[in-house]
Amino acid sequence: MKEELKVEDPTMPAGGWGSVKEVTNILLGQHVPIKDSRLLMKQNKPDGYACVSCAWAKPANPHPFEFCESGAKATAWETTSKQIGADFFERHTVTELEAWSDHDLEDLGRLTVPLRWDAASDRYRPIAWDAAFREIGATLQECARDKVVFYSSGRASLETSYMYQLFARMYGNNNLPDSSNMCHESTSVGLQKSIGVPVGTVNLNDFEHTDCIFFFGQNVGVNSPRMLHQLQEARKRGVQIITFNPLRERGLVSFTNPQSPLEMLTGAETAISTQYHQVKPGGDTAALMGLCKAVLAQDDEARAGGAQRVLDTAFLQEHTHGFDDFEQSVRDCTWGHIERESGLTRSAIEAAADVYCKSSAVMGVYGMGLTQHRHGVQNVTMLVNFLLLRGNIGKPGAGICPVRGHSNVQGQRTVGITEKPELAPLDKLKEQYGFEPPREKGMNTVEACEAMLAGQVEAYIGLGGNFIRAIPDTVRMEAAWRQLPLTVQISTKLNRNHIIHGKASYILPCLGRIEIDRQGGVPQSVSIEDSTAYMHGSRGMAEPAADTLLSEPAIVAALAKATLLPNPKVDWDGWVADYSTVRNAIAETYPKIFHEFNERMWTPGGFRKPLAAAERVWNTPSGKAEFFTPETLQGDPDTETGDPHAxxxxxxxxxxxxxxxxxxxxxxxxxxxxxxxxxxxxxxxxxxxxxxxxxxxxxxxxxxxxxxxxxxxxxxxxxxxxxxxxxxxxxxxxxxxxxxxxxxxxxxxxxxxxxxxxxxxxxx
Structure with missing residues (x-):
């Protein structure tokens, strides 16, 4: 083995002393002062700041320590006392930095001054803010309007995201790819088709009323550890949790609650999954088909014996469309086919279905293990099919729960970050701001990459993220990326996206969400949407890393002013001076969701946007929840070679x-x-x-x-x-x-x- 690599058999539960040790190590490693480590006590609290890591729900009555290991790491990473000094790029060329690891680049600390790449020396050099905005704006004015990409990661606030999408559309395109294009776009498409909303229907209260949870392709211990509190409480009530995942992830096996002195002292563990089925990657549709087949078999048996039906026939008749065709496809499907494609045995699937049939309120929780497949959308609609059989959407304790990644990736979509013009209120924006929004479809992430490979992108503006590292086909994309005429990154730390750069490249360092954002000496607040569609306010609590940093809204506004013709209906300066005015503008654009936005954003637990499907109102063409018959059980028919060595x-x-x-x-x-x-x-x-x-x-x-x-x-x-x-x-x-x-x-x-x-x- 390589000398630095060590491998041992993992036996520890999620949480426990291992989590405490990890949090301690990163606070020390990032040189976070004791006063700033206390910030964790304000994380995900109604009077504090929203975590910059995952998007899991923020409760109205939070735990004393409403943060997890991942959230603590994110906070330490942002509030680090490490900084990239003025002499750093004098000592290192950008080409030299290409050999550095992702960890080592970000571990350098915070960026504090705007930078421009100098081709002659192959170094980033400081540049004045005004000069950076002037040069970027002048370049954008010369670009073809349809050849500029406005990308956003999932961390930007609702206020910044709204301003950013307006900037892009006033510039002249809908090229607004974002990180959801790389993870839960399959959710947005699949759920909209099936139940008429693009997001999940479950909220935190449902965890208190459920009697069964099915997990598919989601690693709770790594991606959303705070959910382990809900899962542990459910298990203590006797709720069965049935997991379908290729790997036995520790967070779905057992959990020791770091907030329980008794558990920490005794090493007590809560078993999370009551059944764990290691489905073959790409075998989720087949596994779900098997579950549905087993449910139909139990319903047949009940009907033959004169017992109560297993299917919720009243719900199916009143609220669904397409059941007959779906039922026939399930009956026609053989167990041999299901077992072969899922990698599971019939008896294992039937054991899971038996629990489902005996449960009255079932939740379906899933992550990218369902969405990042050739048939990712089909996987999502199949999970909906399964839940619909027994009416498990639109009642307490039941529903579908996609677990989103970044902390505001869902919220960005809510306020207009989308490449699909039909999903944005273009007529309202036209009325509100007096311009003609573009009506042509924009580029999503894959389409933006395809355009880059074809030499059809002239500029890339990145609102956060590490785009070149996150996208697939790394080698080909890095080569294309270097040919981009302009790349601009709004960032807090150095990453691969700055080192692999365009022919002209700028880094615009911004305040982090945890930092106090003062405009005219007045602290501002921002807002985000969590994974369960609740909006929350967030107040920065830490002093900024440097007084040279600008906020994300200030940077977006300055870029817009440097690029666009003046518009008397858009007061960029007024918005930056007082973020509550941005929220007023959002409320005017989206009155059904954001009415009385400034007052409601501090509601403990947040306020939820209307979700028709949660009330059993289905905004689909048929006016009902739709069953979709799967095209195939093969997870990846286009790329499965059949090579026995593959x-x-x-x-x-x-x-x-x-x-x-x-x-x-x-x-x-x-x-x-x-x-x-x-x-x-x-x-x-x-x-x-x-x-x-x-x-x-x-x-x-x-x-x-x-x-x-x-x-x-x-x-x-x-x-x-x-x-x-x-x-x-x-x-x-x-x-x-x-x-x-x-x-x-x-x-x-x-x-x-x-x-x-x-x-x-x-x-x-």
Whole structure:
């Protein structure tokens, strides 16, 4: 094995002393002062700040410590006392920094002054704010309006996001791709088709009334650890939690609550999943088909015996459309087909269905394990089909619950960040601001990448994020990225997106959400939407890293003023001076959602936007919830080669990261420390390929003739994983995912299933 890599059998629960140790280590490692570490007591509190990590719900009556390990890491990462000094780029060229790891780049600390890349010296040089805005604006004025991309990550506030989408549309396009294009766009498409809303129907109260939870493809211990409180409380009430996931993730196995002195002292653990089914990657539609088939069989048996029906026939008749066709497809599907595609046995699926049939209020929780597939949208509609069979949408304790990633990725969509003009209130914007909004469809993330490869993008503006690291097809995209005439990044820390840059490149450093944002000496507040569609206010609590930083709204406004012709109906300066005026503008654009916005944003637990499906009102063409018959049970029919040597790769995150932010190279839940360049394989596959534990291997994508895609230098790690499948870390395995390998209809990169070929590395 590589000297720095250590692997051991992970046995610890989620939470517990391991979580306490991780939080302590990152606070010390980022040199966070004691006074700033106390900020954690204000995280996700009604009088504090919204976590900058995940989007999980913020309760009205929070725990004393309403933060998790991931949230603490995010807070430490943002409030670090480390800074990139003025001399840093004098000592390092940008080309030299390409060899640095993602962790090492961000670990340098906060960016504090605006920077412009100097081609002659290959260094970033400081530039005055006014000069940066003037130069960027002049360049944008010369660009073709349809060839500029306005990307946003999921952290920007509702206020900033609203201003940003208005800037883009006044500029002349709907090119507003965002991070949801890479994760939950399959949700937005699938749920809209099925139940008439693009978001989930579950709220925190439902966890108190449910009697069964089905989990699909979501790693709660890493991606949304605060949800473990709801799951633990549900388990203590006897709620059964049934999990379908390729890997046995620690957060879905057991949990020790760090906020319980008794559990911490005794080491007591709560078993989270009562059944755990290691479905084959891409086998979710087949598993759900099997669940539905088992439910129909139990209904047949009940009907034959004169017992109460298992199906909620009254609900099906009154509230659904398309059931007959779906029922026939389920009956026609054979168990052999289901078992082959899901990787599960009939008896295992029937055991899960038996619990479902005996439960009166069931929730379906899922993550990117459902959405990032060629048939990601179908996976979502299949989960809806399953819930509809027994009326499990639109009643207490039941519903569908997509777990979103970044802290305001759902909210950005609510206030207009979308490439789809039909989803934006263009007529209202025209009336409100006196301009003609563009009506042509804009570019989503995949389409923006395709345009870059074709040389059809002239400028890229990034509101946060690490775009070049997050997208698939890394090698091809980095080459195209370097040919972009202009790249602009609004950022807090240095990342790969700054090092791989366009021909002209600017870094505009901004305040973080946790920092006090003073405009004219007056502290401002912002707002976000959580994963359950509740809006919350957020007050910065930490002193800014530097007095040279500008806020995100101030930067967006300055770019707009430098680029656009003056518009007397848009008071950019007034909005920056007082963010409550931005919220008034949002409320005017979206009165049904944001009426009395400034007053309601401080409601404990937030206020929820109207969700018709939660009230069993279905905004679909038929006026009812729609059953959709799956086209195929194959998870990835376009890229499954049938090669007996091929392995099905899916990507995973570690507990040492959040999205592309790498806090450390360790993954304690999987027992890996010191390196992220590992490949998890079943012992049977290791033997079948003539390999051994610790061997170094290379992977090559088994499909596609447009380019050679490979990742070298991965260390084999034996793991409990379905045979025929391998797992590697995101984003390290992104070079293996072709850009064209995306979900049908939603274009989400299909990173959870791709055939690869393995070979021993030439040099060990």
């Amino acid at each position: 392995l099905r790769l899916f990507t995973v995150r570690s507990d040492g990261q959040f999205n592309t932010t790498i806090y450390s190279n360790d993954d304690r839940f999987r027992g890996v420390t010191g390196s992220r360049m590992v490949l998890f394989m079943s012992p049977a596959d290791i033997a079948r390929h003539g390999l051994s534990n610790g061997d170094e291997v290379d992977l090559r994508t088994a499909v596609g003739v447009d380019a050679e895609r490979s990742v070298a230098g991965l260390t084999v790690v034996p793991y409990d994983i379905p045979d025929g499948c391998v797992a590697g870390y995101y984003p390290e395995c992104n070079p293996l995912i072709p850009l064209w390998h995306h979900a049908i209809d939603s274009k989400v990169p299909a990173a959870k299933s791709i055939d690869v070929l393995i070979r021993r590395s030439a040099v060990q």
